[in-house]
Amino acid sequence: MDTSTQRAERDDGRMLLNMGPQHPSTHGVINLLVDTDGEVITRAIPEIGYLHRGIEKIGEKIPYGGFMPYTDRVDYTAAMFANEVYARAVELLLGLEVPRRALYLRIISGELVRIASHFLGTGCMPMDLGAFTPFTHWIREREYINDLTEELCGARLTYNYARIGGVSHDLPAGFDRKVLGFLDHLEPIVDEFDRLITGNEIFIRRLANIVPISAKEAVAYGLVGPNLRASGVDWDLRRDLPYSAYPELSFEVPVGKGVRGTVGDCYDRFVVRIEEIRQSIKIIRQAIAGLPEGEVLAKVPKKIKPPAGKEAFARVESARGEMGCYIYSDGTDKPGRLKFRTGSFSAMCIIEDKSPGLMVADLVALFASLDVVAPEVDR
Amino acid sequence: MDATTIVERLRQRFPAGVVSAAADTADATVVVDRSALVEIATFLRDTAELDFDFLESIAGVDLGEKLLCVYHLLSYQHRHALVLKVELLPDDLAIPSLAAVWPAANWHEREQYDLFGFAFTGHPDLRRIMLPEDWVGHPLRKSYRDPEEYHGIRHDRPSVLAQLQARDARDFPRTPPPAATTPATPTES
Numbered sequence: 001m002d003t004s005t006q007r008a009e010r011d012d013g014r015m016l017l018n019m020g021p022q023h024p025s026t027h028g029v030i031n032l033l034v035d036t037d038g039e040v041i042t043r044a045i046p047e048i049g050y051l052h053r054g055i056e057k058i059g060e061k062i063p064y065g066g067f068m069p070y071t072d073r074v075d076y077t078a079a080m081f082a083n084e085v086y087a088r089a090v091e092l093l094l095g096l097e098v099p100r101r102a103l104y105l106r107i108i109s110g111e112l113v114r115i116a117s118h119f120l121g122t123g124c125m126p127m128d129l130g131a132f133t134p135f136t137h138w139i140r141e142r143e144y145i146n147d148l149t150e151e152l153c154g155a156r157l158t159y160n161y162a163r164i165g166g167v168s169h170d171l172p173a174g175f176d177r178k179v180l181g182f183l184d185h186l187e188p189i190v191d192e193f194d195r196l197i198t199g200n201e202i203f204i205r206r207l208a209n210i211v212p213i214s215a216k217e218a219v220a221y222g223l224v225g226p227n228l229r230a231s232g233v234d235w236d237l238r239r240d241l242p243y244s245a246y247p248e249l250s251f252e253v254p255v256g257k258g259v260r261g262t263v264g265d266c267y268d269r270f271v272v273r274i275e276e277i278r279q280s281i282k283i284i285r286q287a288i289a290g291l292p293e294g295e296v297l298a299k300v301p302k303k304i305k306p307p308a309g310k311e312a313f314a315r316v317e318s319a320r321g322e323m324g325c326y327i328y329s330d331g332t333d334k335p336g337r338l339k340f341r342t343g344s345f346s347a348m349c350i351i352e353d354k355s356p357g358l359m360v361a362d363l364v365a366l367f368a369s370l371d372v373v374a375p376e377v378d379r
Numbered sequence: 380m381d382a383t384t385i386v387e388r389l390r391q392r393f394p395a396g397v398v399s400a401a402a403d404t405a406d407a408t409v410v411v412d413r414s415a416l417v418e419i420a421t422f423l424r425d426t427a428e429l430d431f432d433f434l435e436s437i438a439g440v441d442l443g444e445k446l447l448c449v450y451h452l453l454s455y456q457h458r459h460a461l462v463l464k465v466e467l468l469p470d471d472l473a474i475p476s477l478a479a480v481w482p483a484a485n486w487h488e489r490e491q492y493d494l495f496g497f498a499f500t501g502h503p504d505l506r507r508i509m510l511p512e513d514w515v516g517h518p519l520r521k522s523y524r525d526p527e528e529y530h531g532i533r534h535d536r537p538s539v540l541a542q543l544q545a546r547d548a549r550d551f552p553r554t555p556p557p558a559a560t561t562p563a564t565p566t567e568s
Contacts, residue, residue, distance in 0.1 A: 052509040056494075057518055092405065219432045219455065222483030235455050313406070313436075313451055313462070324451065328440045337519075341436035341451070349486040378509060 014042065019363075021050050027124060028374020032351070032367075036360065044355035044363055046348050051378040059338035064090055064304040065164060067338075072158035074323075074340055075376040078117035080110045081318035082325075082340070083162035088243065089325040090164045092312035094304065101294045102166035103245040107287045108179065109152060109161055110316075111280040115186075116145040117319035118273045118280075121226075121371035125270055126197055128368035129206045129361075134197045141189060144182050151175060164304065166297035176288045183281050190277055198274060207270060208261030211354055211366045218264065221353075222346035225321020227370055230256035230272045231264035237317040244316075249286045251279045266369035273371070305333050320344055320371060344376040380428060380459055382407035388429065393419055398466070406451075406460040413465045413474050420480045423452060423461065430454045431461060434477070437487035439495035441521045448474055448497060467497070469522075476502035494519040 019032040029050035035042040055074060059067055067086065074082035084106050091098060123138035146156040151172050153161040161167055197203055213223065218231035228235060236253040238246040254275035256268030308331030315324050320343035330336030347370040355363060380388075385407045386400040396415025401408045411419050423431040435451040450463040465474055476499040477484040488499045489508040496517035499505055507514060516523050528534060 049507075049509040049511070054518065060519075220482050222434055222481070222487075233455065240458060311404075311449075313460075315435075322435070324436055326436060326438050326449070326451070328438075328447075328449075330442075336442075337438065337440045339436065339438040345486065345490075346483055349483060353482070 013037065019044075027367075027372055028377075030348075030372070030374050030377065032363070034355075034360070034363070039359050039361075041355050041358045041360060041363055044351060044358075046351050048348060048374075048377050051375045053375075053379065055379045056338050056340065059335055061334065063333045064335065065300075067335075068163065069158065069160045072155075072160055073375060074342065074379055075318065075320065075344070075373055076157055077120050077373050078113050078319040079157060079159050080106075080113040080161060081316055081323050083159060084110060084244075085314050085316045085318070085323045085325040085340075087162040087164050088316065089312050089314035089327045090304065090306075092314055093306040093310055093327055093329060094164075094301075096165050096298055096300065098166055098298055099295045100245060100292045101170075102296045102298075104287050104291050105167045105171065105296060106162060107245060107249070108284055108291075109149065109159070109167075111284045111287070112145050112148060112179070113159075114319045115277050115280050116142045118226075118277050119145075121319070122193075122197075122270060122273050122277075124371075125207075125365075125368045126203060128364050129203065131197075131200075131203065134193065137189070137193060137196070141186060144185075148175070148179060148182065151178075163297055163300075165300040166295070168297075170296045171291075176291070179284060179288060183284060187278075187281060190274070190281075194274065198271065204260050204267060206361075207267035207365055207369065208265055210261075210266045210362050211358065211369075212262035212265040213350065213354065214264055217350070221350040223321070223350065224343045224346065225317065225319070226272045226276060227269060227343070227347055228321060229254060230268040232256050232258075237315055237322055241315065243314075245287075248290065249283050251283050251286075254279065266365045269369040269371075303333055305331065307331060308336075318343060320347070320373065320376065340379055342376045342379065344370075344372045344374075345379075347372050348377050380457060382459075385429065385459065385461060388426075389419065389423075392422060404462070406462050408462040408464065410464045410466060413467070416463075416465060417475050417477065417480065419463070420450075420477050423463075424480055428457070430456050432456070434481035434483045434487070437484065437491050439491045439497060439519065441495065441519065443521060445469070446472065446495065446497075448491065450477070472496055473498045473500055475500050476505075478502055493517065496520065 014037045017034045017036060019034050021029045021031040031047040033045040033047060055070055058070055071082040071086045072079040119138035119142045123135040127135040149159055150156045153159050153169055213231050215232045218228050218233060232255060234255050239253055254272050256263050256272055259271060260267050306329035308329060311328045313324055313326045315322055324341030326339040327335045328337040389409055390397050393415055396412050396419055398410040398412055423429050431452040431454050433453040433455055435453050438449045440447040440449060446467045446469060448465045452461045474497055476488055488502055491497050492499055492505055493507040493509050494517055
């Protein structure tokens, strides 16, 4: 990469600008080095690592059971999934059977959090494009979910809810009724949001046909979750590599169809997330209706020591797509190696190659539509 | 395709490249020689029955006497997974880059270079990604020692509590309690 002094010497009228590390549309501390010729971007290079906390290194120093609170910090807008994927990885290592009630509780809490995370994603998208109001609509609804999770596990964001072998708490009394009440209240609001934003002509024009990502590109770059599905790839871990109790629930997987432009454009990435909110509502209703009785925590050995050389790779469908947790056991009570594979990291990777020729405003749209969360990129 | 068949296909096609393989694990696991890595990866991606189009993750593992570079692959069409491993010795961490096979490898390899020091040959842009360019060492190696400071900023600081306790001990020296004397027998009034 040229430094700015070299650029000045070349004097070709181009500018090297820093977008971030604290730019409001970068959703966390991320720096985009933008090489521009006027409004047109020649190249945008993401510089990450500002939020690198060495979570994987910490994991090697903490016994299996004690690491759960750290997983909250992998993706703090949807911490439930990092909890779940870590728990699942250790359960795979130990060959633990999780009680069905605990699986259902993970699904109910996980889908609630997926809705909350998509509120942020689809609320920030218009905000980055200059419309502030939709964000306030979603944030208001998100507070209800925060209240619910607070009642469920005591925390509004860093849940620490999953446990190796189950979950930490059973449902508080009357919780299912409250969740159902919230869903009844939410459904018309999703429709209202649709009328207000999704069909808004200005909004559509800012997003439709902007930076379409083809299915082939999306797969090759390792995009996952809503970003992958928006590109027309019909894939959802919950349905296609089923885990937990998802096979017992029926739901649809929304796929980008290019409703207002090209398949895989920024607008598709927005619409897919709105549809996923509706599907999550459907899943929660079924999970509450079919909630089995029983224990919420399996019998787990006090000292967790998987045999040396054993390894496990667990996957869950997080709000930002496939989240993986790889553990390599060295035979002690701490992981020999712990790795998180996150959706935001691979989403960031595609920005540099998609950026040449974009307008600056469209880079903001692309970045917003990928729904990148900085701590998940840096870990 | 099930794990056994995938392993068999690889063994047949690359008798020299496959060092060892296991099909009894959750996903088929194949240890390959680094000289055949690019060839095997291309074969895995382009063969219609295998069709490993998704590189999920690259993870280094430090085992002391050797290091592993672990690739997790998934096929969207066939819904099967494969774990590819390359064994490396700590003093020779050169390994061919797969960025040309799966573009997703670009950043994954940068991350593992940063944290483990794997030298991915042929990588288009092998720079540190998580840590600053001038960082010394690769933190996820077992031999890594935490640095004392970074640009004059120390990584530890004196405990505030210990400082307060020291100040208290200086300003309010605790006098030892008076020696217990035998209490006088209470006289009845």
